[in-house]
Amino acid sequence: MKIIIGLGLSLLLFSCGETKKEHVVAEEIRTNAQQHTELEDFDDSPIPVYDFPKLEKELLQLRNDTTYIVNFWATWCKPCIKELPYFEELAHKYSDEKVKVVLVSLDFPENLHTKVVPFIEKYKLQSEVILLADDDANTWIPKVDTKWEGSIPATIIYNNKTRSFYERSFTYDELENELKSII
Amino acid sequence: MKKRQILLIFSLVLMATLGLVGFSSGNSTNSEGLNIGDMAADINLKNVNGEMVSYEDYPNANGFIVIFTCNTCPYAVASEDRIIALDAEFKPKGYPVIAINPNNPALQPDDTFELMQKKAKQKGFTFPYLYDSSNTVYAKYGAKKTPHVYLLQKTSEGNMVKYIGAIDDNVRNADLVKERFLANAVYELLEGKEVSVKETKAIGCSVKQ
Numbered sequence A: 001m002k003i004i005i006g007l008g009l010s011l012l013l014f015s016c017g018e019t020k021k022e023h024v025v026a027e028e029i030r031t032n033a034q035q036h037t038e039l040e041d042f043d044d045s046p047i048p049v050y051d052f053p054k055l056e057k058e059l060l061q062l063r064n065d066t067t068y069i070v071n072f073w074a075t076w077c078k079p080c081i082k083e084l085p086y087f088e089e090l091a092h093k094y095s096d097e098k099v100k101v102v103l104v105s106l107d108f109p110e111n112l113h114t115k116v117v118p119f120i121e122k123y124k125l126q127s128e129v130i131l132l133a134d135d136d137a138n139t140w141i142p143k144v145d146t147k148w149e150g151s152i153p154a155t156i157i158y159n160n161k162t163r164s165f166y167e168r169s170f171t172y173d174e175l176e177n178e179l180k181s182i183i
Numbered sequence B: 001m002k003k004r005q006i007l008l009i010f011s012l013v014l015m016a017t018l019g020l021v022g023f024s025s026g027n028s029t030n031s032e033g034l035n036i037g038d039m040a041a042d043i044n045l046k047n048v049n050g051e052m053v054s055y056e057d058y059p060n061a062n063g064f065i066v067i068f069t070c071n072t073c074p075y076a077v078a079s080e081d082r083i084i085a086l087d088a089e090f091k092p093k094g095y096p097v098i099a100i101n102p103n104n105p106a107l108q109p110d111d112t113f114e115l116m117q118k119k120a121k122q123k124g125f126t127f128p129y130l131y132d133s134s135n136t137v138y139a140k141y142g143a144k145k146t147p148h149v150y151l152l153q154k155t156s157e158g159n160m161v162k163y164i165g166a167i168d169d170n171v172r173n174a175d176l177v178k179e180r181f182l183a184n185a186v187y188e189l190l191e192g193k194e195v196s197v198k199e200t201k202a203i204g205c206s207v208k209q
Helices: A002-015 A052-060 A078-093 A109-122 A137-144 A172-182 B002-025 B074-090 B113-123 B137-141 B181-190
Strands: A067-073 A099-105 A128-132 A154-158 A163-166 B045-047 B063-068 B097-101 B129-131 B148-155 B158-165
Touching (some): A052 A067, A052 A099, A052 A128, A078 A172, A109 A128, A154 A172, B063 B158, B074 B113, B113 B129, B148 B181
Parallel strands (some): A099 A128, B063 B097, B097 B129
Antiparallel strands (some): A067 A154, A154 A163, B045 B129
């Protein structure tokens, strides 16, 4: 019971003062590096690096018997980091079922080796992490979902029957309830 | 019984949350903010030089490039030089930049007024960098992220919203920009045309309130 109250309170704290449907983002971290980036530059990357067409084809439009939970996050986004353990826990709990969690990082690609990979190692993330390296957000944000304003965290849960999009943070229970309503 | 208790707790939390959100956004009838064609509310905010700034201080302007931005968001930092360049390009044409920091420094310690002054000095900002101390302007406008741009055109009825969204199509790297959404919109207004791309989207750091 205490845990439930705790989760409720943290939800409350994060929701304070944010406009309407926003439960969103926080950020840190200064970054200046600005180099030209091509996908071929990441051939030796420890995690997959996709542009949007590849992400859409290989992750967002799959038609099989698996339910996919796709979370958009970044290492500079505080509420994203807060909810990552819930996605990990969910993936573990449903590991015997046809449920797959994929974490799509929106970190700048020049921070792959300095921020993203160290973060994955530090928090021992078990779910698959993909870096989305595609600068033209105005083109791909509406393709993920027409309702998306562009803030993170944002999550899609979908399978071959249904699809839901969320521009908000989750508690573990909220996340599991959404999954249960879809599988 | 236990389920019922859990449900009750969640309902209470939800109600409290909605209550707080309603209270802090100040104007519940306008919680979605400005749309294209709306008249933007006037501002009266403190600049980093200590002076108060409002649109009325610019009698000769044709409009304003209002940019919600902040000190440390990676997307805001990546846009700083572009914002300075926009002011240099469009202030002489009657569309000065007005930057507003919407973040509450209690939640985002990097966004205090003093650090805003430091940022403006370090980067040599040529435009006002205003502190939304009442935490109300961002909500009236509907700014959800930094950077978030509102292009206003002065009309007889007020400052009309003509464009909302991103500066251009590549926040991360100015050298790779193909479409300058905001600049294109200003040039269309200057030519007396309708803005062709009125709204765009970008990933951004949410406003901390």
